Amino acid sequence: MKKINDYLNPPKILVLGFAIIILIGTFLLTLPIATENGKGLSFLDALFTATSATCVTGLVVVDTADTFSTFGELVVLTLIQVGGLGFMTFGTFLFILLGKKISLKERLVLKEAYNNISISGIVKLVKRILLFTIIIETIGATILSIRFSFDMPIGTAIYYGFFHAISNFNNAGFDLMGEFRSLTDYVDDPFVVLTICSLITLGGLGFIVFNELYEYRMTRRLSVNTKIVLITTFILTAGASILIFLFEYNNPNTLGTLDSSGKGYGALFHAVTPRTAGANTLPIADLTHASLFLTIILMYIGAGSGSTAGGIKITTFAVLMATFWSQLKGKEDIVLFKRRIEMQTILKAITVALSGLMIILLVTILLSITDKGHPFIMYLFEATSAFGTVGLSMGLTPELSSFGRVIIIFTMFVGRLGPLTLGFAITRRRTKEAFHHPKGKIMIG
Template identity: 70%
Template sequence: MNNKRVGITPPKILVLGFATLIFIGAGLLTLPIATVDGNGLSLLNALFTATSATCVTGLVVVDTGSTFTTFGQLVIISLIQVGGLGFMTLATFFFFLLGKKISLKDRLLLQESLNNLSIAGIVRLVKRVLIFTAIIEIIGAIILSIRFSYDMSVGKAVYYGIFHSISNFNNAGFDLMGEFRSLTPYVSDPTVTLTVCALITLGGIGFIVMNEVYEYRETRRLSVHSKVVLVTSFILTIGGTMLIFLFEFGNDKTLQPLSPLGKILGALFQSVTARTAGANTLNIPDLTHSTLFLTIFLMFIGASPGSTGGGIKTTTFATLLGTVWSQVTGKEDVVLFRRRIVTEIILKALTVTVSGLFLVIGITMLLTITEPGKDFLMILFEVNSAFATVGLSMGLTPELSPIGRMLIIFTMFAGRVGPLTVAFAIAKRRRPVPYRHPQGKIMIG
């Protein structure tokens, strides 16, 4: 008799949940009330926009500010909020309001959704996630609203402040500035630049790290996970800023015309936003090839586990670097912050990275067929942006063919839910095998 339980696993529920949100959002965006022209979006464009919003990517086929009505924009920002936090997190919030108990199955789903290592304390973590999100987004909205009020009416400034605070904290990159400009008018503005950078960074380090930093006053300790996330994020941000500053310093289309402060702010924002945010203060097609390639690298790494961002994650990158360093120095163990990283984690990092590479390479090859005549770097940039749920664009997305748009939709969806599913699948309890094959040696390098 078969004793195996038959049911829907947490990864399947997450995939179905995201897919359901996308189709609901797409349906709403096809309504006449959603667009300024009163015709609604076509089904394909609506599906693309809903996927980009739910997967907190930011790639768009139509300009958000000029195409959508307030209703359409509210649909998009709602999808961003739910997609960034995870639908299970918001569902738990409503459970709290209704006084419903959180079942074991719900806790397992929350653990998977937040990419937490343990089910212990998961409900308390969710409560803090909701509190952290509300506080950060409100503060960001207040600061941006005050700054925008100098350029527009107070009511519009408040609306813009709320929209851009939510969008950037969730690393989505959608904006209302019009004409696909993003935040380029504010490239030298320290208030907008630093506020949005802070929102992106806080949304990208992960709620687990945020919670540990909050509790540090009492515990006086950080886990190796939080240390790796914070140090790696800092190095990537500062290193990226310095390299972009050098690469773009003499570029008369980007940093060269700016003041010294403007140059630093422009380089900093480009480094931060490449970590899965999608907003930009420098015109992406005007960047040098060196900066574009560096941006591709930063996008692929992305944010951190349990965050609103995508990519292979900072911890994956740090684990791979640690593995390489241990091999080069002849050490048997991979050690980060005086802690030995177990083999299972190393194999998981390799699996996530190789899976991501295969997806990016495969979709890029297909787009070179479906989009003949398009620049290869532009295609690679767009695919990598979709996979890492970044949203930065060299301008290819609005020009994609219907097949090309479907491929990017798939890439955004896979980039958002794929790593979670892969991580869960390889973290499941392995079945014991009653035998082992004899060793075999192959030559490497």
């Protein structure tokens, strides 16, 4: 008889671990001490919030500041931190503190969690991840605390500073501003906008990229993966900023009433946050349709692989674009930065992209059935936001039916783990075919 450990491969451990954390968070949020009214959340609302926090999404059915007590807010913040870095990171850190050896299986789970190529140096990477996180969140929290101190008591400002720094570095998007208004009061504030944008971007680059940048002073080289992440991030951010600036320039409900610098800050923030943070300085429901559709595309793409963000990941997007361009030019090999991309990588990119697209379309259809009476773009926007673990909303989420909330809960869970990880967790291990079938010719296009 096989031991239960034999059945728990790395993908299964990740799925099970996140599920357990969500259930613990759900229980804590149902306690009377967790809410301002002393009644606790209903099970479904608690499950939704715990899933959103652990999957670092930011979609909410109740306003965080208006509903939760300090205890409840700290539970949400803890779930964000654990979910953003991954429960295996904290487990490994605890093992290191206790002087325990990290087993091969645990190293394999860490490799799967960070989408790393090998297990070599994985424990050292975990230590650096924790160090990077502490430094970046502390710097961000300090800047935000100083800025918030002009608007509120110093104690509250420090609390708000750390909450929003941790939330945004982990690309969660939860806020304490109340009334579902997120950071709209700071749309043209350079300290808040630039600090939050920096936290979101750094959290979305990916810890593997962080590690390579840290070691660059010694190695003087960057991998193709890191180059793709850095350059694609810059192109998407710059391009989206320009487009949002143009699309919303005369919109009186968004950028129209701001001066030139305010328009720039507003456009920049909205170009950064869909990949995949969830905080917003512009009212989402008031955006033009062009901006909404661009936002959906950005949410679908997401940020760096092995980061706190979701989506299909910008490396997947870059490989797909390179494949498309090579096919147009009639080239057989797909080349990026003078390196040929393996066919297995291309097929995986296609699988990830199609899996994400099918999930979004399915969820959009289901929401249009369970929650009738809304414009179609609201269903598509909410489905993409949940899959990309973004957290931006046109206002549909708080109005969802019980069935609609369950659908979004499942979508956030799949989006955080990734459709391939979940698929590998519930299917048998891939095996090689004993023989190959004859080739078949199919007409395409």
